[in-house]
Amino acid sequence: MQFRTRAIHIGQEADPQTGAVVPPLHLASTFVQPGAGQWGQYDYSRSGNPTRKAFETTLSSLEGGAGALAFATGMAAMHCVVASLRSGDHVVAGRDIYGGAYRLLHKVADRAGITVTLADTTDLGKLEEAFTPNTRMLWLESPGNPLMSITDIAACAEIAHRRGALVGVDSTFATPVLTRPLELGADVVMHSATKYIGGHSDAMGGALVVRDKKLLDELYFLQNATGAIMGPLESFLCSRGLKTLELRVREQCRTAQRLAEWLASHSRVARVLYPGLPGHRGHAIARRQMDGAFGAMMSFEIRGDFAAAKRLVESTRLFQLAVSLGAVESLIEQPASMSHASYDAADRARHGIADGLIRLSVGLEAPEDLQADLEQALASLCIA
Numbered sequence: 001m002q003f004r005t006r007a008i009h010i011g012q013e014a015d016p017q018t019g020a021v022v023p024p025l026h027l028a029s030t031f032v033q034p035g036a037g038q039w040g041q042y043d044y045s046r047s048g049n050p051t052r053k054a055f056e057t058t059l060s061s062l063e064g065g066a067g068a069l070a071f072a073t074g075m076a077a078m079h080c081v082v083a084s085l086r087s088g089d090h091v092v093a094g095r096d097i098y099g100g101a102y103r104l105l106h107k108v109a110d111r112a113g114i115t116v117t118l119a120d121t122t123d124l125g126k127l128e129e130a131f132t133p134n135t136r137m138l139w140l141e142s143p144g145n146p147l148m149s150i151t152d153i154a155a156c157a158e159i160a161h162r163r164g165a166l167v168g169v170d171s172t173f174a175t176p177v178l179t180r181p182l183e184l185g186a187d188v189v190m191h192s193a194t195k196y197i198g199g200h201s202d203a204m205g206g207a208l209v210v211r212d213k214k215l216l217d218e219l220y221f222l223q224n225a226t227g228a229i230m231g232p233l234e235s236f237l238c239s240r241g242l243k244t245l246e247l248r249v250r251e252q253c254r255t256a257q258r259l260a261e262w263l264a265s266h267s268r269v270a271r272v273l274y275p276g277l278p279g280h281r282g283h284a285i286a287r288r289q290m291d292g293a294f295g296a297m298m299s300f301e302i303r304g305d306f307a308a309a310k311r312l313v314e315s316t317r318l319f320q321l322a323v324s325l326g327a328v329e330s331l332i333e334q335p336a337s338m339s340h341a342s343y344d345a346a347d348r349a350r351h352g353i354a355d356g357l358i359r360l361s362v363g364l365e366a367p368e369d370l371q372a373d374l375e376q377a378l379a380s381l382c383i384a
C-alpha cells in the first residue's frame with residue numbers, strides 16, 4: 001500500500017462492535033480483567049490504550065519501524081531516549097538542533113552524568129572527531145533549525161554505527177512524507193507531533209519510532225516507568241492528522257518553494273535559507289534524502305538590523321507572530337528575539353543567526369495571499 005493509503009487504513013480499522021469507520025476515542029483509564037491475576041490486551045492506560053495504539057500503529061507503518069511509542073510532547077519522547085543512557089555515556093549532537101533538545105542534553109542529562117559534544121553534522125570529518133570511546137548516541141536534525149542545514153543521515157549513521165553508537169533523528173521538520181530516517185540507517189526517529197502530524201495547532205504530542213524490537217521494548221519499559229504518555233484525545237487528533245499529512249505537507253512545500261524563490265529575488269532580502277533552492281548548502285543531499293520536496297520551513301535575512309526584522313515580523317497579517325510550526329496557519333518569528341533569545345548575541349553570531357534573520361512556517365493558505373502579505377510587510381520597512 002502507498003503511504004497515503006497506509007495513513008488512512010493501517011491501525012485505523014472500522015470498529016468491529018458498531019461498524020464506525022473512525023475508531024472510537026477510548027477515554028478509559030482502566031480496563032476490566034478476565035480474572036484475578038489474568039491480563040487482557042489492555043489493563044491500565046499508562047501501559048497501553050487502544051486510541052494511542054491506533055496512532056502508534058499508523059505512524060510506525062509510515063516510518064517503517066518495528067513499532068512506535070506516543071508521548072505527551074516531543075520533549076517527553078526525546079527524554080525517554082536520553083533516559084536509556086547511563087552515567088558516563090557521551091552524546092554527540094548536531095549544532096543546528098532545536099533549543100529544547102540542546103537544553104535537555106546540557107541541563108538535564110548532565111545531572112545523570114551524561115556528557116555532550118555539539119558537532120557540525122554537515123562536516124563528516126569534524127563529526128567523526130567528536131566521537132569518544134564512550135559515545136553511545138548521535139542525535140541529529142535535518143533540516144536543522146533555524147538555518148535549514150542539511151545533514152546526510154545515511155553517512156552519519158555509518159560513522160556512528162562504526163563507533164558503536166545509536167542514531168536518533170528528530171524528523172519533525174521533514175515528516176515521514178519527505179524523509180524516513182530508519183530507511184537511512186537511523187535507530188530511532190523522534191517527532192514533535194505538535195507540529196505537522198497534529199497539523200492544526202490544537203494538540204501537543206510526541207512520538208518515537210524504533211527500528212529494532214529489542215530497543216523498542218526497552219524504550220517502552222522506560223515510557224511506562226516514567227509515564228509521559230500521549231493522552232487519548234491527542235492520540236485521536238494525531239491519527240486524524242496523519243490521514244491528511246501527505247496532502248498538507250506536499251501542498252505546504254509547493255507554496256514554500258514558490259515563496260523562497262520569490263524572496264530570493266526581492267531587493268530587501270539579503271539571503272534565503274531553504275533546502276529547495278539550488279544555491280542552498282546541502283541542496284544536493286536534500287534532493288537525495290527528501291522525497292520530491294524540501295519542506296515548508298524556511299528562514300531569510302533582510303537587509304536591515306534587529307529593529308527592522310522585529311518590525312517586519314510585527315507587520316504581517318496572515319503570517320501570525322508565534323513560535324511552533326507545521327500547522328495549517330502560517331507563522332512568522334524572529335529567532336534573535338524569540339526562539340534563540342536565550343543565546344547571547346556573540347553566540348548567535350557564531351551560529352550564523354543574524355539579527356535580521358526571520359523564520360517562516362508556511363501553512364495552507366493560498367500562496368498568492370501569503371506572498372502579498374510578505375510583500376506589504378517588506379514594503380512597510382524603512383531601511384536606512
Ligand SMILES: Cc1ncc(COP(=O)(O)O)c(C=O)c1O
Pocket residue numbers: 073074075076098100141145170172173191192193194204205206324
Ligand atoms: C524540531 C523540534 N523538535 C522538538 C520540539 C519539541 O516538541 P514539543 O514542543 O512537542 O515538546 C520542537 C518544538 O518546537 C521542535 O521544533
